[in-house]
Amino acid sequence: MIKLSHITSYITCPRLCYYRLHFEDEVFTEMNAVREIYLSFRRGFDLKWAEERAKALYSNFDYEVFKKASEKFVYREIGLKTVEWDTVLKSERLEVVMTVDEIVSDGQREFPLFLSLNSPEEGIWFKDVIKAGIAGIIAGYDESKIYYAYSGELRDVEVSYGIKRKALKLIERVKMIKKGFLPERRESEYCKFCSFKEDCKAKPETFASKFL
Ligand code: SF4
Secondary structure (H helix, E strand, O other): OEEHHHHHHHHHOHHHHHHHHHOOOOOOOHHHHHHHHHHHHHOOOOHHHHHHHHHHHOOOOOHHHHHHHHHHOOOOOOOOEEEEEEEEEEEOOOOEEEEEEEEEEOOOOEEEEEEEOOOOOOOOOHHHHHHHHHHHHHHOOOEEEEEEOOOOEEEEEEOOHHHHHHHHHHHHHHHHHHOOOOOOOOOOHHHHOOOOHHHHHHOOOOOHHHHO
């Protein structure tokens, strides 16, 4: 199955998606830390508990990364009730699986809530829009919430036909990479932290890679 993280990796860099599909990524990330902090606070636990959860769940736990994330984390009450945490949505037909951080309710409707780190000045990052699009395709949600953990802001994404089309296009591209096509690099600031940078430098681009 293709995971949500493979699809969001494609948005960062198609080649990173290739590596994450075919090899394990051993790095404990700020996103991992933020997730445990958010879920602990929502349940009424403290930062120490979040750290214990992260240590128990991640064999690659890195205290420095956890500390950095906890210093930037902003917790605000969002005024929505928790329905469920860690909900797995799956489509056998599309061969896609995603974990939704939280399902929340405003008393009338339920929404998937996804965590993200820094917020853009306005609107929603494309990768977060795509998360909402995939939840829309798999489970019929027409709106998702994004909690930007480093500003404590909650923003909404309405899932339009256009967003679903873009999400499906990305799923198709990731499926091609899963078959073994090596895609092009998309160099960015992320390359500095990429766990696959040495191998990436050594692998040349091919004519076919330009089309992924
Ligand atoms: S080093 Fe940069 S270009 Fe290469 S896979 Fe990582 S993010 Fe992509």
